[in-house]
Amino acid sequence: MQNDYNQSMIQKYENSVYKERLGVFKDSQLTSLGFLDLLNVKSLYASECDNITFKHQSNIEQLHIQDSMVNLKHIHNLIHLKYLKVSEISISDFKPLKKLANIVILNLNKTHLKNLKYLSSLQTLTELYANQNEIADVQLIKSLKELKILNLSHNQLKDVANLKYLTKLEQLSLQFNEIIDISFVKHLPAIKQLQLQNNKIMSVQALEFANFNELNLKQNYIQNFNPICKHKKYIKESYNLADQNTPTNILIKIQMKLNAIHNAEDKTLQMKILQTIDIQTMKDRITKSIVKQYDQLKGCFKQLINALQSQYQHSQ
Template identity: 25%
Template structure:
């Protein structure tokens, strides 16, 4: 015999079965406790519940959880909870997540007294309601992403914060922060102009502040222990970083940067400056730890002398920088392993200026003006090559050490000739194999005389042929292109 009342099923045994109004909540608890569907949740076995995560489970009623006296952490992201009454007397509960519960009122949150971790991301409240969170001075973790936040003044007393997420809001500054324990701040997608007035963030290690309106990095010295800074998509025209002892990674892509100065940065290992407007990468000195530099599509870049300030460089990306005419600074770093020069228009002479690189394994020079691969002797350790879209007709020098390569879409333009005149060419695949697959777009022939090959066209005008060749070790075309030649009458 039993009597049902809301919240608990009373029996005449010592152990009582809990009745849940919300069956989705009950199911989530059973899953967490590894209970069979036929088993019930009791006032005894629910004491084993310390953590409960139920994301997007269509839960709206938490009644029954009041019996989970040992509950420490709950995450109910993406539900429709309106009342936290069942949780208010759970004295061990310290971490609560109610992100994207749009009908949850602030007054319900404030019923929880002992929390140190809080996630209300995706829930929108008024400025006055957010200000009430100031009571939680013991918070160590706070997530308020996508909350239409206009101010974080209520955080000024939260001096125990360790981790803060405030992404996708309307913030113009984060000056109120006052926790030397803060290790990580996620503040992407706001309208922050400067961090110059930020104080007492000496413990900060990582900062995500992409997609804001920063106009300089003059605040970086205040964050004396920061190691990782992600500040892409800002409005930083001139970036000066000097003397910072612990900065390890700088990501400053798409920030309208026209001038960069990097000096005396003993810990800097990675910098990304992709899609900016740099004309020069020359103001660099004393970068003893720098291993990776990326300058993708700085289309106005002409000077890369600063590369010589990084003796331990192992990865250099110059892709999409067609203004570079002097590649000799690349000769300085002796440890270089990966070099990307796609779409720079690099020539035979310029690639020779790079010099001998005994450790280079990957070389990407697609979209260049290379007519041969004689440079292969400069890089004895090379294993991967991107040669697409050049002017190469002979890849016979590719040795056994090359494990992966592509030399498709070559565009070879020969000097004009008179009708009937032969042109000596060298059309060879790897290991000097003959290229047999030829599509004549205009009538012509290729003849041989010993090791020499000669191309002759049948008619005057603009003549073309397409060729393709497949390596024995590949399932795809490895080498292809077009010969073009004008034949005069």
């Protein structure tokens, strides 16, 4: 679930009608795109094109290349480039990317990327999509301090401790890796959405005080998710908006199915703002009273939202 205020810039770029001219090339044998400067092309989409180089296209700000043979050697010539999506391409040399001084959004999914060595210098990046690759190490990612959205799903990650340095992260996707330790989450104060399904997580103790509103922990090895019930303290505080320390992100959706839960106290579901909790098909021994409490949550959630909206309007 993605909120309007959190809509990624990548969607805005791909769904908008550009004010500048747009170049679209498909199934082309073009090897030189120098003429694009004469057309004042700002946005370029190229698919199934062979041997593309970037020697003269200095005006381009948005570039999307798919299913093409690309040589990134001269990509540093794109001095105004802010958005780059190079997907479903086997790239042998990522080194030229380190010179993209103004890049804001970078999408490298399905490019056989093995590490982040040449991306660590991209200090202007706010969104990085490197899913479905072969990344096993994120040691160098700590320099990307401006990142707000990070997708490293479907890789080979085990140790992701250095993610703790990305304190501006709002959306983090790490599903389908081999992660066990998620203690880094304690250091991410801005996190809103956290995708951790299909890993090897056994403990959620690190999530005890995390401030998010969407959490996915499906298909892990979790036996006890009681620490997450600490979020219930946010509910009491949320009724009093006079407190400036009241968290703005409240957990409203949690997915826990296909774990091995055997300990879930009734108080866990006293988080009255929970909108969705999915515990389907878990091999659990959760007490029956939880079912009754969950039925009560629907009405409580509506009541809380009305109270919050009323308090907010009065504070304006």
